[in-house]
Amino acid sequence: MADDFLKYQAQTSPHPLAMKVSHAKGSYVYDVNNKAYLDFVAGVSACTLGHCHPKVVTAIKEQLDSYLHVMVYGEYIQEPAVELAKLLAKNLPNSLEKTYLTNSGTEAIEGALKLAKRATGRSQIISANNAYHGSTMGAMSVMGFEERKRAFRPLLPDVSYITFNNEEDLIKITKKTACVVLETIQGGAGFIEPQNHYLEKVRERCDKVGALLILDEIQPGIGRTGKLFGFEHYNCVPDILVTGKGLGGGMPIGAFTASSKLMDLLQDHPKLGHITTFGGHPVIAAAALATLKEVTKSDLIPQTLEKEQLFRKHLVHPLIVQIRGKGLMLAAMTPSADITNELILGCQDEGLILFWLLFEPKAIRITPPLTISKDEIIEGCQIILKVLDKIQKKYSSSTN
Template sequence: MNQRQLFLDHVAQTSPKPIGIEMAAAQGIWLTDIQGKKYIDGISGFSVANIGHGNPAVIKAVQDQAAAYMHVIVYGEFIETPQVQYAKKLTEHLPASLNCVYFTNSGAEATEGAMKLAKRVTKRSKIIGAKNAYHGSTQGALSMMGDEYFKQAFRPLLPDVYHYNYGSTDLLEAIDHETACVILETVQAESGVTAPPAAWLQAVREKCNRHCVLLILDEIQAGFGRTGSLWAFEQYGIVPDILLLGKALGGGMPLGAFIADQRLMHTLTYAPVLGHITTFGGHPVSCAAGNAAFEELMAHPEWIQDIPKKNSLLKSRLQHPKILSVKDCGLWMSLQFATPEITQAVAHACIQNGLVTDWFLFAPDRIRIAPPLIITEEELNSLCEILLKSMNEC
């Protein structure tokens, strides 16, 4: 029996039509299947492979740490050098109030921890989120998801959760003295790369300040340079009370984090003790990989500095009658087509033509472009050529 059938029979499926490429290798921006066919990774493994695949420094960090030790005890009990070094390095590149890191296994678990922290700090239960938001699919994170289609089969979910349009006055007005936290993506991912008006996000920050409400910004997809700055919130002149990270955080290994001031985070250590606990969160190999990937990103400032030029290249090259509109933020873009069916046809044609791309959960009429930050202009031109060729075929 071939691997595809074994995959379908024994690996739990998340959709009726998985992409189904059998991978053999990944290097730089390229993915290679078992037949030797190469594909440009046009979505960076959903923003995980920000510095590309197979970076030698990351591989060495993984190998060295695996040889030293892997899991030794539940998170937070032993002093594990990879966790300490990575937490210190992250906080050195964040505002002073974001000085304490809680490592998790994933972005969704970072959302869960942040929600608990907000309730613990404020002693309130009301949580405000945005429609078309995606923060993960565990039950607490699912409660914050701003789309009923993905939630309806799993109700009842958390009570006292309210959703309003992203960028709306209604969301601003809903923030009051009963609110524990507001959870927003700095730039919405699954609505098709939606950047908010700066004045609105600043008003959210001011309203949270006025009512002693914690502002949680989710940069699980937007972080690590994707939007053209290391952290997307830097472009808006605000600082969150809690920052959510994941995806690129682990350098290709599973890792998430929520980051806050130590004064806030300390509330999870008493009444009750072990207020938040995880076995594998902050796994030493994942932290070693993430730390190495972050060092590589910092050592190559041109990867972020060149994003405006690459953004302009994409917008100039991707001109086609089938494209109805474009939304973008840094090296992150969505192209809208007339119907979801056209989008799927283009995405499938891209696969056939050697480009991996996909659509968005809440914008199925839009195709996703988010290649590794290391992509060269020549490679970006190749990506555009494949996209345009695929549009012509559909």
């Protein structure tokens, strides 16, 4: 199977981890030899309720028995999609009332950018250095990391960049700006939080010049930071909210949400201003609805902040120089990329799944399911410390 994986399935890197997966349940992924791996990554923040959560699986099976795809998006009334959009609105500020469902976060970004241009009649988009919003052409155009997009130019024109948390850069947002698109917490850059009321100041500047603010909550959203949405920590409500990843509970989904006034612009002039065949798919929407219900009705969100503190308490080691992030969106920083690589690969050998971040080579991604138990957190932290001790001993020997 490994040979077929490399021969027939397109790869995203020269050296994939290539674990042969048999099944997954709760906080664990199992390989074909039935070795259990404690999952501190959750499908890169996607498996909010862990693997094969019974409420999500039940929702999927029940919908399978009713109908699958029946019509392109927005034409037929399909209960799972309607109820999902309604529940999102119920849990968002009044100005975020109507949702367009897509197949992925990057597609939702594309829709949000189109909506901002349609609403303002302007062309300029402002993003942040080291930003990541997806890999389609529009989303890549607002990626703030030239090395990853140079080979695919030309991209969208009239895109400018500001530095996250740099207030002096806000003067670049002008009356020519259609929108500012920011991650609420910068993900690929190393889980960088906004500081000194930064998002409030961006919001004020956008209001002053008539630009729209798009907040990308594809990673921070759906309870991961200790609030249902990350922006709730920072007193800043966007004009357009983008979600994905964890909303699907392990199924592929994206969404962008705005006011009815804004969203209705996609209906006319031109008609079919944004269309998708499979967005809002009933099976996916059923899974997302079950996920959102469980997150909002349980105590998982407040537990997230308690679990954050447990990680911070136990991940104390000379080779961990900092832990960034909030809730269960954490990045442990080591002194070098080599140490990070050794730790991630060494932990996999020991039965713990960790992963990298896109643009910060010294960061170790820690984004477990929100359902992870405190005992599992401690178990995983002990594995990390064990591997770090081996790395430290090796580096100490080599310098003596």
